[in-house]
Amino acid sequence: MLALTRRVGERIVIGDNVVVTIVDIKGDSIRLAIDAPREIKIYRGEIFDAIAAENKEAAVQQLPAALDGLKGLHKK
């Protein structure tokens, strides 16, 4: 992992087409501007983590007996 120190107004260039600019720092909040092609998906880390955590919860080895309750439920 690469760790860099940057000041407000400075930038980090990632690959050929991603530029991260440090816009503002207030207390422990840092405002970033990210310039990237539209096909590059950018998420707040906690949102991605929440989806990963939910997927891990949903993935079950032995689906419980309650699942039988879904029998006979039809599409509308």
Next chain:
Amino acid sequence: MKIQSTRFGEMEISIENILKLDQGIPGFPDESEFAFLPYEENSPFAFLQSTHNANLTFLLVEPFSFLPEYTFELSEEWSKEIGVSTENPPQIFNIVSIREPLQQSTVNLLAPVVVNWRDRKAKQIILEKVEYTTKHLLFPNGLPEKAAQGGK
């Protein structure tokens, strides 16, 4: 192809029911191939069974049967990446976290699974600028009335 499942045992799956998920899904980045197994005929539910990991099964639901207000816009970027369009419309599923009792089961509306059946590709996408969360009750009004089941 033959696949192993802890829940279903060994199964022979037709290639039409094998979906590729490039880059896996969040939390399971290496799981890039799943078998699609309908729960039963005419059911909005289906299983996604990993073809590599017998222990990994997800329960999917077609959301519009239970949550008619559920709506989102599939961005142009996602449509392009998944290969869906008005000519090749996607099928949408959401992953269910099944609970005991069943009424407490939740569904992840924030990250739907978009399926391109023509190319047998799928992707779990994360919606932006929506109010949905990863944990909505699947049956907010209690369990729905079941269709008549012969002999019961």
